[in-house]
Amino acid sequence: MSASLGKVLYLVTEPFLKETSELIGFSLKASRRNPICSVGSSLLNCQRLYRSCPTHGIGRFRHLLVPQPPKVKKKNQAQMKPIVPETEHNYGSLNIVMTSCNMPVVEKYAQYVHRFCNRMSVKVEECYAMPTKTMEVFLMQAQGVKYEMDFVLTTHQRVVQISGLSATLAPIFLEILQTHQPEGVHLSVKKYTEEDYQVRLKARPELEELRARFK
Structure with a gap:
């Protein structure tokens, strides 16, 4: 074995x-x-x-493609959004304008208005800030003609653009905004027009003169 x-x-x-x-x-x-x-x-x-x-050069294909001219980058020109027309039951494009001398206060209030519109299902088209404006306040003496500058007043403006606000909701909507309006903030609601859009653009008097010549 x-x-x-x-x-x-x-x-x-x-x-x-x-x-x-x-x-x-x-x-x-x-x-x-x-x-x-x-x-x-x-x-x-x-x-x-x-x-x-x-x-x-096995696997290379770029030499087989037809050469194309280089693309010219165009500057993105700002275009105005179309104005929403009003109907029998709904308002069109509206601007909620808030103005104050205290920038933190008006900024917080603009954020509150934006959040409130979202909660109430009101469409917010855009929210932007307008350029800060300065105003010099002069004081005239009791006896004399000379003016002395007392202080410089700066005003800050915020705009919330909405559309599609119903006519039944508008009174309640505006009343709640007024009740939560802080001190020192001016609130106004107006229709959105083309002039409001042109104010946002920087004024160029030289370009306007050239356009007036060639017209």
Whole structure:
């Protein structure tokens, strides 16, 4: 029993030993060719044959495209949004104008008006700030003609433009805005016109003169 078992084991292990010896010999040859190869990876051949075969632009397609002229970037000119017309039951475009000498107060109130419009499902077209205006106040002496500057008054203005305010909701809407109006803030509501948009643009008298000449 033991003799037969020994023969079987020898027959099975003999081809395995031959394969391992061949693999070890192959790895030694590869390591001699290129010393960078690792000893453990016997099946790895480190010769980089692809370096001797250039690709000659394989996979490149840009040279096949028709050359196009460079795009000229156009300056984004401000355009006026279309005015929403009023209907029998809804108002059109309205401007809620808030003016005050205290900038933090008018800014907080403008944020409150914006949030309140969102809660009441009133569409807010845009919310913007107008340029700050300064006013010099002069004081005249009791006896004399000279004027002396007393102080400089600065006014800040914020505008919330809305549209689609229903006629039934308008009285309640305006009453709530007036009840939460802080001291020192002037509140007014008016229809949005093209003049209100032109006021936002910077005045250029030189350009207006040139336009008047060529008309």
